[in-house]
Amino acid sequence: MNPLGTGCFKPKFPAEIFDLIVDHLYDDRNTLLACSLCRELQPASRFHLFSDLSIKPFPEDLLTLIDILCSPNNTMAIYVQRLVFSDLTKFVLYHGVSDMSRALRFIPRLISFIPQVKTLHLLNTDFEHLPQDIIHSLLSHFTTFTDVRLQFLHFYRFSEFVELACSFPVLERIEIKRLTWTHNGRNALSLRRMPSVGVQWDILELKRGGNLRDLAEWLAVHDNPPQLRSLCYDAASATEVSYLRQLVQRTASSLRNLQVSFPIFVDSARVSETLHEFINLNDCTSLRSLHYKHVLIYPGDAVTSLISPWLSASLSQVRSDLLETIDFELMVPTYGDETCLQELDWEGISKVLLEKQFKYLKMIRFNVCMCPGTSFDSSRAAKFIMDQLSPFKPFLALKVAS
Template sequence: MISELPQEVYDLVIDHLWDDKVSLAACSLTCRAWLPSSRTHIFRDIHLKSPSACFRFKNLLETSTIAPLVRKMAVQAYHFLHKHPALRDEDTMWESRIPTLLSLLPGLIELEIACLSWSTLRLTAAKESAFLSRLAHLKHLTLSDVHFETPAQVLSVLLAAPGLETLRFDRVYCNSSLPCVSLESLVCRIPKACTPPPPPSSYAPIFPMSNAGGQALRNLTLRPASPPNFVIDWLLATGEVKLRNLNVHWRDRRNTTALCALLSAAGPYLEHLYMELTNGVAVQVQDEMNFGLLTALRSVCFEGFVLPDCGTCFSAMISQLSSPFLKRVKISLLARWADDLRTLDWKQLDTALSRERFAGVEVTLHVNIAMSRANKGVDARALVELSLPRFQKLGILQVRCT
């Protein structure tokens, strides 16, 4: 093919097709000059969801030079899904090949594993060493519906990935009946030891403190059923938590001190906070946490509040916010009866929101009222708007009713 344009121009055009696999495949077959740019995008993101996909990818790695091009791998098993019963019954031997495949990908920086029992990886000592060494290069890790057999397995993964920037634990299960282990007892890549300062507040970590990595973490998501203490211990062991985005769905009332310790440690750096709390957890967090420590907040979202039991919690939390960078506040309320809205201390909330630091701030109140004849004809939107007159002169009020 005779080129009338510089190759760089063609490469830029191909780059714009990064998410169009059909067009990229066509470009890769057009001429040799277009092949490198096309392959870069075609093999950047690999999804393995079945034995056949795993075996095809394995053969491709053995017969080509695409391994350095793979930047992200997503592994989808079906151990805990009600859908795809045929796939759930398929041979699980293919999952044991995943660690070996990962060890062959030098450019891998993002890994997603879903619906997997960790035991099916069948990690021998040699395979585990190669597998964990590859995790050291990860920047983004997502574990969703993953079941670990021991706490040591969870900690080994965390300790092996000191360069993580994004970590998402979504329903990660662990057999908590087994004895805990110390961070130092695990064989994995750990930076040079140092003596970090003790964690903030009165939180006592389950595991001894250690310089265990996590300094690069900026985005953290903890959803229900995940073992939060392991992650929090791992982070607090760094001595300085520089999270920018924190998304937590907290259900454990016995463990709110750990959550407050994490928030306090991340206070000077945290910019975006999403918290979904049960009523009991919200009450305890209100008593234990000072949200005034979150001095870099730009947006905050509180969800899970059920009226009338939790009427004072979010008002108290809002009154503590002091970040000069705050731009958006969202509060989600759930009420069985429309009259439950009247139990709120709207005057206290209006006073908290009418402070000068809330000038220009957009506040969204999402009111969810149960469908009932008793709730018909009640204008929740008007009730909220009439209850916050001072703030509406200062900031932006958005009311959504469902």
Template sequence: MMSDPRLPPEILDYIVDFLHNKPQRLKMCCLVAKSWVPRTKKHLFKRIEISSLVDLETWWKVFPDPDSSPGHHVRSLIFPCVGPIFSGVAGGCNLVRPFTNVVRLGMWCDKGIFNALTSSQFFELVCSLPLLEDIDLGVWVIGSDYGHGPVFEPRASPPLAGTLSLSLAAEIGDVTRGLLALSNGIHFRKFVFAWSSEEDYQWAMALVERCSDTLEYVEIDRNVLEYSSEALIDLSNATKLREVAFWFRPDVNWITNTLKTILPEHRDLQKISIYFEPHHDIFADDPEDLKRVVGEWTYKQWMDLDGRLVQLWEAHAVCIKLVGARNKFKSVISLLPEAAKRGIVQLLIYAEVEFDSKTHRRLYS
């Protein structure tokens, strides 16, 4: 009698792993044979979104035993609207009990729920995830505790060695104060920043300074420039920096001053990415004509940026990417004449770039 044909385990793993980002195909794999289910669960439950308290209660109902639930497969835990969930759950530990292997925590919230999540609740949750590396906080997530935080007792904290993304319309002071107080420190390699006040800018600088020994990537959202005056992000101590990215409506002086903090010690610097949105189509071969079109002060700012990009290219052989709308490229050629003449910049259009819808982070290689 012929035994049941079975694939060698390494072939089965290869097939299932190949389908890791195709959930419908993975679900079909679960119907093939029981032996296919364990490997398939690893990918099916790798990323979980909990959109409501009902979702969370359903999980607990279907998987009442945390030790045997597929929660240990979850690596990314996302709360698209965290307010109602936290209002119905007492304590972060209870919330994440089945998800102790999470390495990325994402939280976003509607504008209408301003005080949905206090910093004490947030850090109780963070400290309950022993493997956590990445934190992504979206609009209006963190409300203020009464008084000055942190109101929790800092204790053994997760590694926090991945990405910190702060795109908040509320103040980031409580978040930053708590992160800086964690007993094991923070060791983020990537920062994505947007903030809403000058005070938040100071907190962002404190984070950069604290992670200066590990920081490799900094992205500054264009919205920050609406709230910043002449302040700059001082990157001089972040000597392991590999890439800097800016979103901006043309506050070129702010970008130039920040790039001036990059020193010869930044030997690992490889790429500068600038997402530009000039307000007008500008094209003029003659510098005097260009001055009349954009104004003498604006013209000087662009020439300073042009010179700084050339200096960085000469010092570090850095790849410079400028990303914008197709009809703005002539403007850039006019406003960055030396960089354009030397061919040191790569121009990309928005249509050729994919974006993460939550963080607006560019995904091109």
């Protein structure tokens, strides 16, 4: 299929088939641009090409963008799905507060040309060094937005993150990834509560364990349990484990995607006790994907000898018959090779995966993380895994990365 060929092809399949093909190219901009030259592929291509509208908060740039959107020749606006604001702190530093304040006055007019957009994406911004009046002015324009995605943001206090999250009165979904704050929360009961009930949370990753503890403690004081759809369960201390266990206990039935990082903070003398108390999956009855991260497979290591049986024991707690994907991220030592894989309890894992709750399993992935120079033979490793989990060969995948 060549969208640039002479005389664009006439589709022999339903349009939905071509839409699915283009959907798989969502992150290949050059191919999408080529496909957009074909009339039959143009709508699906534009859907991905114009889905994100990145906003530069500079008056002249915003006025130019508004002119484009209000032009009678404009065909882009109907495809916009998200407004993206990035590097706001850097912009204020280079251009000044006054320019950004002027630019923000044009936001309502901009939104009026794309009324279908209800998703806001904020990323790569240090709110600790952004004037409060700028923050309030910016957020005041998005009170009707229902979906907010926050990535790579920093705040001075945890309470400032809470104020931002509570600025969206009709919020339905919030996604957070790599958020940090300098000063942790102190009294969760004194902080604002989410104005909307039933908000879906996707906590993909927080950079510090203490930040995850603050978030877990704050969500726990809400009258209605939050709808936690995705969670990266990563603790840096025994105290954080306690908060996270409570959070999972309150939200277990809503969890769809769970990533469990091995507690690397413990010493070998307390590993058994920590693993026993670390997490309980019994009530996670709606899991679709489960990811085990930082699984150490060090030959002869006391910690590894405890992790191995814990993995199969943890899997045996799963009660969701909706689980489709299981990932294992394996950590190999510098001196290790593919024989390190023998440290896992393969018999226990295989036995558990044969139970009825895993009947809809579609993928079992092993991601091997190793230091450069490690003598790890990928083909031998793949064969070893296939032999150990032979009943699941159609679902197995191996990826080796340094």
